[in-house]
Amino acid sequence: MNDEPGLLSDVLKVVAEQKANILTIHQSIPINGTASTTISVEVLPDTGNVSEMIETIENMTGIQHLKILGGE
Helix, strand or coil: CECCCCHHHHHHHHHHHCCCEEEEEEECCCECCECCEEEEEECCCCCCCHHHHHHHHHCCCCCCCCCCCCCC
């Protein structure tokens, strides 16, 4: 993600709006204006549309790449 004030907060807001649980957040030191960020998210029984959550985050200005590392 781009190193922009509020961008991580905006991503976390999307996760919260879908009622998913944030387990961990790890962000590297930005290099050339980009920071690698890993967010572990737990999908709960009352979590909303996960595909919509992913698409919303992917389409946000400042998000360079989104990769799903695991799932059930």
